[in-house]
Amino acid sequence: MNNHLERACALLEELTPLTTDCGAVCDGRCCHESADSEGMLLFPGEETLLADTDFTVRPAAGGCLLTCGGTCDRTRRPLACRIFPLFPYVTEEGRVKAVYDPRGWRMCPLVRECTHVPLDRDFVRAVRRVGRILMADPACAAFLRQQSREIDDLNRLLKLDEERPPIARRKL
Ligand code: SF4
Ligand code: SF4
Structure with a gap:
Protein backbone atom coordinates (compact mmCIF):
# COMPACT_ATOMS: atom_id res chain seq x y z
CA MET A 1 0.00 0.00 0.00
CA ASN A 2 1.41 3.40 -0.98
CA ASN A 3 -0.79 6.10 0.50
CA HIS A 4 1.16 8.86 -1.22
CA LEU A 5 0.54 7.38 -4.65
CA GLU A 6 -3.10 6.66 -3.92
CA ARG A 7 -3.65 10.24 -2.77
CA ALA A 8 -1.86 11.53 -5.87
CA CYS A 9 -3.97 9.39 -8.21
CA ALA A 10 -7.18 10.41 -6.45
CA LEU A 11 -6.42 14.10 -7.06
CA LEU A 12 -6.56 13.46 -10.80
CA GLU A 13 -9.54 11.13 -10.81
CA GLU A 14 -11.78 13.68 -12.53
CA LEU A 15 -9.47 16.44 -13.74
CA ARG A 29 -3.07 10.06 -29.56
CA CYS A 30 -1.33 9.46 -26.24
CA CYS A 31 -3.36 6.29 -25.71
CA HIS A 32 -2.79 5.00 -29.24
CA GLU A 33 0.92 5.69 -29.19
CA SER A 34 1.28 4.26 -25.70
CA ALA A 35 -0.30 1.04 -26.93
CA ASP A 36 2.37 0.86 -29.65
CA SER A 37 5.29 1.95 -27.51
CA GLU A 38 7.46 0.02 -25.10
CA GLY A 39 5.27 1.27 -22.28
CA MET A 40 4.92 3.88 -19.59
CA LEU A 41 7.23 4.14 -16.64
CA LEU A 42 5.39 3.62 -13.38
CA PHE A 43 6.09 5.57 -10.21
CA PRO A 44 7.90 3.59 -7.50
CA GLY A 45 5.47 1.18 -5.83
CA GLU A 46 2.69 1.81 -8.34
CA GLU A 47 2.91 -1.72 -9.74
CA THR A 48 1.39 -3.07 -6.52
CA LEU A 49 -1.61 -0.74 -6.91
CA LEU A 50 -2.21 -2.13 -10.40
CA ALA A 51 -1.66 -5.79 -9.58
CA ASP A 52 -5.31 -6.72 -10.13
CA THR A 53 -5.70 -4.97 -13.50
CA ASP A 54 -5.36 -6.20 -17.10
CA PHE A 55 -2.28 -4.07 -17.71
CA THR A 56 0.99 -5.80 -18.45
CA VAL A 57 3.71 -4.60 -16.09
CA ARG A 58 7.32 -5.67 -16.43
CA PRO A 59 10.58 -4.66 -14.79
CA ALA A 60 12.81 -2.35 -16.82
CA ALA A 61 15.73 -0.02 -16.37
CA GLY A 62 14.65 2.77 -14.03
CA GLY A 63 11.54 1.00 -12.70
CA CYS A 64 8.55 -0.88 -14.08
CA LEU A 65 7.02 -0.39 -17.51
CA LEU A 66 3.28 -0.69 -18.07
CA THR A 67 1.76 -1.53 -21.43
CA CYS A 68 -1.89 -1.17 -22.34
CA GLY A 69 -4.00 -1.95 -25.38
CA GLY A 70 -4.95 1.67 -26.02
CA THR A 71 -8.07 1.55 -23.86
CA CYS A 72 -8.52 1.13 -20.12
CA ASP A 73 -10.76 1.53 -17.12
CA ARG A 74 -10.11 5.22 -16.43
CA THR A 75 -10.47 4.72 -12.69
CA ARG A 76 -7.37 2.48 -12.76
CA ARG A 77 -5.20 4.40 -15.20
CA PRO A 78 -1.65 4.94 -14.01
CA LEU A 79 -0.41 8.24 -12.63
CA ALA A 80 1.71 8.94 -15.74
CA CYS A 81 -1.49 9.03 -17.80
CA ARG A 82 -3.31 11.19 -15.25
CA ILE A 83 -0.69 13.95 -15.23
CA PHE A 84 0.20 13.92 -18.96
CA PRO A 85 1.19 16.23 -20.65
CA LEU A 86 2.54 17.89 -17.51
CA PHE A 87 5.05 16.62 -14.98
CA PRO A 88 5.58 17.55 -11.31
CA TYR A 89 9.08 18.88 -11.84
CA VAL A 90 11.46 19.32 -8.91
CA THR A 91 14.12 22.04 -9.12
CA GLU A 92 17.68 21.44 -7.89
CA GLU A 93 16.62 23.33 -4.73
CA GLY A 94 13.63 21.02 -4.16
CA ARG A 95 10.81 23.31 -5.32
CA VAL A 96 7.92 21.58 -7.11
CA LYS A 97 6.43 23.06 -10.28
CA ALA A 98 3.98 21.75 -12.85
CA VAL A 99 5.78 21.90 -16.22
CA TYR A 100 5.08 20.71 -19.74
CA ASP A 101 6.78 17.36 -20.21
CA PRO A 102 9.11 17.75 -23.20
CA ARG A 103 8.87 13.97 -23.74
CA GLY A 104 5.30 14.63 -24.93
CA TRP A 105 6.31 17.18 -27.55
CA ARG A 106 6.10 14.87 -30.56
CA MET A 107 2.91 13.16 -29.40
CA CYS A 108 0.76 15.86 -27.83
CA PRO A 109 -0.60 18.99 -29.51
CA LEU A 110 -1.11 20.62 -26.11
CA VAL A 111 2.65 20.61 -25.62
CA ARG A 112 3.47 21.86 -29.10
CA GLU A 113 0.78 24.57 -28.86
CA CYS A 114 1.53 25.46 -25.27
CA THR A 115 1.80 29.16 -26.02
CA HIS A 116 -1.71 29.23 -27.52
CA VAL A 117 -3.82 26.68 -25.63
CA PRO A 118 -4.38 27.36 -21.93
CA LEU A 119 -4.77 24.34 -19.68
CA ASP A 120 -7.38 23.95 -16.98
CA ARG A 121 -6.07 25.70 -13.88
CA ASP A 122 -7.36 23.03 -11.50
CA PHE A 123 -5.54 20.35 -13.49
CA VAL A 124 -2.28 22.29 -13.38
CA ARG A 125 -2.62 22.86 -9.65
CA ALA A 126 -3.40 19.19 -9.05
CA VAL A 127 -0.21 18.13 -10.88
CA ARG A 128 1.81 20.46 -8.67
CA ARG A 129 0.09 19.05 -5.60
CA VAL A 130 0.87 15.53 -6.78
CA GLY A 131 4.54 16.52 -6.73
CA ARG A 132 4.30 17.89 -3.20
CA ILE A 133 2.56 14.75 -1.96
CA LEU A 134 5.08 12.43 -3.63
CA MET A 135 8.07 14.38 -2.31
CA ALA A 136 7.08 13.10 1.15
CA ASP A 137 7.83 9.54 -0.02
CA PRO A 138 11.60 8.93 -0.32
CA ALA A 139 11.42 6.57 -3.30
CA CYS A 140 8.99 8.79 -5.20
CA ALA A 141 11.03 11.89 -4.34
CA ALA A 142 14.16 10.29 -5.79
CA PHE A 143 12.18 9.31 -8.90
CA LEU A 144 10.81 12.85 -9.35
CA ARG A 145 14.28 14.34 -9.01
CA GLN A 146 15.77 11.87 -11.50
CA GLN A 147 12.95 12.47 -14.02
CA SER A 148 13.30 16.24 -13.57
CA ARG A 149 16.98 16.09 -14.51
CA GLU A 150 15.96 14.13 -17.62
CA ILE A 151 13.51 16.93 -18.43
CA ASP A 152 16.34 19.45 -17.94
CA ASP A 153 18.42 17.56 -20.51
CA LEU A 154 15.61 17.60 -23.08
CA ASN A 155 14.83 21.25 -22.45
CA ARG A 156 18.37 22.20 -23.39
CA LEU A 157 17.12 21.44 -26.90
CA LEU A 158 13.35 22.11 -26.79
CA LYS A 159 13.49 25.01 -24.30
CA LEU A 160 9.92 24.42 -23.09
CA ASP A 161 11.04 25.74 -19.72
CA GLU A 162 11.39 29.17 -21.29
CA GLU A 163 7.65 29.29 -22.05
CA ARG A 164 5.18 30.86 -19.65
CA PRO A 165 4.44 28.24 -16.97
CA PRO A 166 1.06 26.50 -17.36
CA ILE A 167 -0.09 27.59 -13.88
CA ALA A 168 -0.21 31.20 -15.14
CA ARG A 169 -2.94 30.44 -17.64
CA ARG A 170 -6.48 31.65 -17.11
CA LYS A 171 -9.29 29.15 -16.44
CA LEU A 172 -11.27 28.28 -19.56
S1 SF4 B 1 -3.37 3.16 -19.64
FE1 SF4 B 1 -5.32 4.03 -20.32
S2 SF4 B 1 -5.04 6.26 -20.21
FE2 SF4 B 1 -3.00 5.32 -20.17
S3 SF4 B 1 -2.30 5.25 -22.30
FE3 SF4 B 1 -3.29 3.28 -21.88
S4 SF4 B 1 -5.40 3.55 -22.50
FE4 SF4 B 1 -4.52 5.61 -22.32
S1 SF4 C 1 -4.14 16.38 -26.55
FE1 SF4 C 1 -2.36 15.40 -25.61
S2 SF4 C 1 -3.08 14.70 -23.59
FE2 SF4 C 1 -4.91 15.13 -24.84
S3 SF4 C 1 -5.44 13.12 -25.76
FE3 SF4 C 1 -4.13 14.25 -27.25
S4 SF4 C 1 -2.04 13.53 -26.85
FE4 SF4 C 1 -3.31 12.97 -25.05
Missing part, protein backbone atom coordinates in the same frame (compact mmCIF):
# COMPACT_ATOMS: atom_id res chain seq x y z
CA THR A 16 -8.09 16.52 -17.30
CA PRO A 17 -5.79 18.98 -19.13
CA LEU A 18 -8.74 20.85 -20.66
CA THR A 19 -12.28 21.18 -19.38
CA THR A 20 -13.28 19.68 -22.74
CA ASP A 21 -12.01 16.33 -24.05
CA CYS A 22 -8.60 17.03 -25.59
CA GLY A 23 -8.64 13.54 -27.11
CA ALA A 24 -11.43 14.67 -29.43
CA VAL A 25 -8.92 16.93 -31.20
CA CYS A 26 -6.04 14.47 -31.58
CA ASP A 27 -8.04 11.20 -31.55
CA GLY A 28 -6.57 10.22 -28.19
